[in-house]
Amino acid sequence: MGIKTFQQAISEALALEMERDERVIVMGEDIVGGSGADGEMDAWGGPLGVTKGLWGKFGDRVLDTPITESAFIGAAIGAATTGLRPVVELMFIDFMGVCFDQIFNQAAKFRYMFGGKAETPVVIRTMFGAGLRAAAQHSQCLYPLFTHIPGLKVVVPSTPYDAKGLLIEAIRDNDPVIFCEHKLLYTQEGEVPDEAYTIPFGEAAVVREGEDLTIVTLGRMVHRAVEAAEALAGSGIDCEIVDLRTTSPMDEDAILESVENTGRLVVVDEANPRCNIATDISALVAQSAFDALKAPIRMVTAPHSPVPFSDALEDLYIPTAASIEAAARELAEYRS
Amino acid sequence: MGIKTFQQAISEALALEMERDERVIVMGEDIVGGSGADGEMDAWGGPLGVTKGLWGKFGDRVLDTPITESAFIGAAIGAATTGLRPVVELMFIDFMGVCFDQIFNQAAKFRYMFGGKAETPVVIRTMFGAGLRAAAQHSQCLYPLFTHIPGLKVVVPSTPYDAKGLLIEAIRDNDPVIFCEHKLLYTQEGEVPDEAYTIPFGEAAVVREGEDLTIVTLGRMVHRAVEAAEALAGSGIDCEIVDLRTTSPMDEDAILESVENTGRLVVVDEANPRCNIATDISALVAQSAFDALKAPIRMVTAPHSPVPFSDALEDLYIPTAASIEAAARELAEYRS
Amino acid sequence: MQLNKDDALRAYRTMKTIRVFEDRVHVEFETGEVPGFVHLYAGEEAIATGVCLHLDDGDRIASTHRGHGHCIAKGCDVRGMMAEIYGRKPGLCAGKGGSMHIADLTKGMMGANGIVGGAPPLVCGAGLAAKTLGNGRVAVGFVGDGGSNQGTTHESLNLASVWQLPCIFVVENNGYAEATSVKYSTACDDLADRASGFNMPGIVVDGHDFFEVYEVAGEAIDRARAGGGPTLIECKVNRYYGHFEGDAQTYRAPDEVENVRQNRDCIDNFAARAVSAGLVQEDDLASIDRDISDLIEDAVNLAKAAPKPEAEDLLTDVYVSY
Amino acid sequence: MQLNKDDALRAYRTMKTIRVFEDRVHVEFETGEVPGFVHLYAGEEAIATGVCLHLDDGDRIASTHRGHGHCIAKGCDVRGMMAEIYGRKPGLCAGKGGSMHIADLTKGMMGANGIVGGAPPLVCGAGLAAKTLGNGRVAVGFVGDGGSNQGTTHESLNLASVWQLPCIFVVENNGYAEATSVKYSTACDDLADRASGFNMPGIVVDGHDFFEVYEVAGEAIDRARAGGGPTLIECKVNRYYGHFEGDAQTYRAPDEVENVRQNRDCIDNFAARAVSAGLVQEDDLASIDRDISDLIEDAVNLAKAAPKPEAEDLLTDVYVSY
Ligand SMILES: Cc1ncc(C[n+]2csc(CCOP(=O)(O)OP(=O)(O)O)c2C)c(N)n1
Ligand SMILES: Cc1ncc(C[n+]2csc(CCOP(=O)(O)OP(=O)(O)O)c2C)c(N)n1
Numbered sequence A, B: 001m002g003i004k005t006f007q008q009a010i011s012e013a014l015a016l017e018m019e020r021d022e023r024v025i026v027m028g029e030d031i032v033g034g035s036g037a038d039g040e041m042d043a044w045g046g047p048l049g050v051t052k053g054l055w056g057k058f059g060d061r062v063l064d065t066p067i068t069e070s071a072f073i074g075a076a077i078g079a080a081t082t083g084l085r086p087v088v089e090l091m092f093i094d095f096m097g098v099c100f101d102q103i104f105n106q107a108a109k110f111r112y113m114f115g116g117k118a119e120t121p122v123v124i125r126t127m128f129g130a131g132l133r134a135a136a137q138h139s140q141c142l143y144p145l146f147t148h149i150p151g152l153k154v155v156v157p158s159t160p161y162d163a164k165g166l167l168i169e170a171i172r173d174n175d176p177v178i179f180c181e182h183k184l185l186y187t188q189e190g191e192v193p194d195e196a197y198t199i200p201f202g203e204a205a206v207v208r209e210g211e212d213l214t215i216v217t218l219g220r221m222v223h224r225a226v227e228a229a230e231a232l233a234g235s236g237i238d239c240e241i242v243d244l245r246t247t248s249p250m251d252e253d254a255i256l257e258s259v260e261n262t263g264r265l266v267v268v269d270e271a272n273p274r275c276n277i278a279t280d281i282s283a284l285v286a287q288s289a290f291d292a293l294k295a296p297i298r299m300v301t302a303p304h305s306p307v308p309f310s311d312a313l314e315d316l317y318i319p320t321a322a323s324i325e326a327a328a329r330e331l332a333e334y335r336s
Numbered sequence C, D: 001m002q003l004n005k006d007d008a009l010r011a012y013r014t015m016k017t018i019r020v021f022e023d024r025v026h027v028e029f030e031t032g033e034v035p036g037f038v039h040l041y042a043g044e045e046a047i048a049t050g051v052c053l054h055l056d057d058g059d060r061i062a063s064t065h066r067g068h069g070h071c072i073a074k075g076c077d078v079r080g081m082m083a084e085i086y087g088r089k090p091g092l093c094a095g096k097g098g099s100m101h102i103a104d105l106t107k108g109m110m111g112a113n114g115i116v117g118g119a120p121p122l123v124c125g126a127g128l129a130a131k132t133l134g135n136g137r138v139a140v141g142f143v144g145d146g147g148s149n150q151g152t153t154h155e156s157l158n159l160a161s162v163w164q165l166p167c168i169f170v171v172e173n174n175g176y177a178e179a180t181s182v183k184y185s186t187a188c189d190d191l192a193d194r195a196s197g198f199n200m201p202g203i204v205v206d207g208h209d210f211f212e213v214y215e216v217a218g219e220a221i222d223r224a225r226a227g228g229g230p231t232l233i234e235c236k237v238n239r240y241y242g243h244f245e246g247d248a249q250t251y252r253a254p255d256e257v258e259n260v261r262q263n264r265d266c267i268d269n270f271a272a273r274a275v276s277a278g279l280v281q282e283d284d285l286a287s288i289d290r291d292i293s294d295l296i297e298d299a300v301n302l303a304k305a306a307p308k309p310e311a312e313d314l315l316t317d318v319y320v321s322y
């Protein structure tokens, strides 16, 4: 046990599972760094150093790849159906566009399309989210796209503890898992046990209990929701916060139960607003907990635009604690 | 004027715009058919013959391509920013996975990312939907994925009249447009004027007026909704049907207005259920027309699974008039 | 590479089974009872057979939309395949896959594929698994002339070479991708020429000639097993039917296929050479022919009589939550 | 290809402007005021310059994440670029794009690109537009050694060749893709070797040598303009800074860059040769140096003083509906 960063939690999960199971391999662009070059090996450990040190421990089971995401993510998928349990890194989730076919037409469909006769235990780790001034092609959320696809499991952890437990669960799962890491969470700290443990998919975490209003959210937005809830508590508005942790499968019960208690729902999603997780949850509640609702549902999301580069604009683009707070206040005061 | 098929309507729109504007070119796999071979040219006109005859009229402006969707759809996009107005065919929407980057990271983002200094007048025509026993990789809807992406306009016509008017609008539009044609609608007949006309994006069609309940839907499902509405009329349930026609931009006003009148909403979407158009519209209404709602919202969609091959399963997979009817009946009878 | 009598009979049985299977599906399709898109392999049998005869269940192949021949050559159950094509519950994929998605992982058949260029990356994965597990297995990816242009194919050639994977890429160049000639779609003389850009051997063979395919594939597979890395083999061949069932084929010269059927048919030529070399007897072949005829008849009858999947099958084999 | 004095001075001015721009961004980045990812082009100036000197505003280029040099060589406004890199409203993309997305369509600069291998398909499009409109224009796509492996690049080579497009693909082989050596990532000796698989000329040049780049690019561009189809040019070169700003570069040999800077610097060598050949005078160069120094100083000052975009800019330049 001890205080560890989100990044350490992930690295630990990978190392533990590689030790436990020889079939686990890790691959991706520069996840070692230095391959073929004259200087040091393990020079990078990924662009943010998340996988640094694995190569020293596991050698050939940690593989740098050429910049050919279709080939190497497809290879991870093919290897998963033929005896390995690869964890492959798609450096930025934004790059899914060059390899999406292998993910959604191949990995996602094998089990069903082959009549249950194939297993595809592959984990695709990927970095997402805005806030690093990385502009339109390196800042997207995009997990709604994966969530739309049957056959994929989609994980979006918000804490170091969850990251470790969910990643180990993902590696042991026999379906393809898209594991989405918010790039601004890597330095987030929290208590993380040293040993291996798992967190089941489809179980949301109620990170704050409350009576007046439910905030359902995920990823980095969990922290902004907590901030908002603290401010709201000052005005006597008691928020419950549900952290989805996985968007597919999704813990419908936890969401419905909370809304049945509070009667008010704010959904916070950093993704673009159309066909995203906020609409998904809003729809679920409007269909299945309608009678409990005392007010309209409010969605707080990024706007329908690419992510702007300028810090001034990007800060306006990302949902803030203040915008969550405002939405919640509006609902709390709502009288039909 | 005259009765024409959906397929003829599309072919006519292409021919009219190619005549009108020399910058319009058409390209795709076998949209001519026979290139380089010893037999006839224009042997296919696309796998279902939709573009047949264009090559005879427009010669080199109708181009067969190698099976390299990234390259030729990217080329259409690049040509659009440098002086042409290409209409490019992605044979099945399911193949988006091999060229998605060019669509969502390139075409969709240029205008915003370049500070308004680029226009990308490209139309990507593509065939979607289940019902042809074409199995998991040739039967998907996937328009929710495109709808999620800011910068793309997404069209899903349901009638020959709309198909022609919306396609001409798409070709004259300066943003990238994904034009989604349901493969089972090509033989659908309807009145279609001979001359060119346009239908603006973001204007839904109220295809049936009604007082008791709103059905919002799109594409092939419009016809199933009409069937259901006729059956329901027999039981004194008077449905209004809103055909979205475009999912991005989407006509929020038409949806909200209708629900404000009827107080009851069924959303029918052939797509998979997570983060789809049904959730999108449900969420919109739960946020913006909550007070008008007299009952929960009901979504009728395909299940969360790949499209099965067997006709027996596929028929169970696709939403039917009966399933729409059942959902509507439930709502009509709903008492909180 | 010397072929013994058993292997020769296996080769004949495999090729002929594919041929009779495909000819029969062609006939059955016209009755309207076979659903969906069907792409037939007739004419190309020597390729799947010549390659797969070197493989056993632990070796992997990944295939294309034109996959029946690869499935049969890799040992998939023929009755299960036919039932699958009819969309029936006892089908190899429980009726959920159909012609374009037949797979049997237990036979090392990783799946037909509806996505052109879908297989090569997957084959790299099977090669990587073999290499990592050190089990001496190989992986073969089939791809058409059209599919060979896909970016996925090029990326996979590079990756297989960079990692020195035990992979063989077999390009089935049948001259067409749908209705488009390879002469139009492909900016090179031989597709095998591209191999040199990826530091691997690239070899052109006559895809109608079983013996040539068998020999060249055997060398490549042996090299791969021995750690010598990947090979690209281009097989020049013809398809006897249209791109898919229903294709009027007006893009072809009128006598194109007939010429090949008469003079270069892979099965006729194999039989003639094997018999004249004394490797097999006419009688052996006739008896195999009878077996196959019974087998396919039986497969079709079983398929037609078999139940379709039912409501309770719709949501099995997928994680579901909504 | 004979270079006149004007062209030589333009070449020098362009290369030196890029160098001083990049050196300054490097320094400014360390102050923490430059947001986001920044990839510097210093060391590779001869390539962008040698190619773009043959082009005017009607010709198109598409670039990579390492795009500053291409932008400057293609005539983008340097002050506008600097303001863009700082995320300011007067930036070339109004602060919405940043270093990785600088574009100016009016100058024929189709955009830097954050996606490795993103440019080649777009360049085919610009070539197709030129060919269709019959306006004699050409299109040049830049791609790195890493990017040359992407499927999009291979597909584009094939497409450009199939359609005989007026396209030139320039591979900037600087030995690394991030921290990975080209020796590891790429299964071929020279990337130019891959051209033959696409029936186009493939030429290797010394990317430090302006004269060589200029000559080879000139021939390829002339051929393309005349309808002779595409060319692949591989330029072997070194980058002076890390992959991006902040890269510790421990994967490189300690003296790797220093050696090149001392002995093979493209600007030093150009200046030395041009002066000793009597093509230009030291004085000309010194005066250009002063201009550039003033220009970059001015650009940085303007950028720092410029306003940032505001709330009302967030939702312009995109269709919005939600
Ligand atoms: C990515 C993708 N693009 C297009 C198609 C449609 N399609 C199916 S088969 C085919 C032709 C394939 O030609 P080739 O690779 O030569 O194989 P062959 O049919 O000749 O065996 C095409 C274009 C597809 N299935 N997938
Ligand atoms: C599709 C995609 N994959 C990965 C990346 C991350 N990435 C950015 S630059 C780069 C290396 C590119 O190397 P190279 O093409 O040689 O260009 P160089 O940086 O050397 O100029 C990588 C892997 C990306 N931006 N896009």
Ligand SMILES: [Mg+2]
Pocket (backbone or CB within 6 Å): C144, C145, C146, C172, C173, C174, C175, C176, C177, C178
């Ligand atoms: Mg072919």
Ligand SMILES: [Mg+2]
Pocket (backbone or CB within 6 Å): D144, D145, D146, D172, D173, D174, D175, D176, D177, D178
């Ligand atoms: Mg490089």
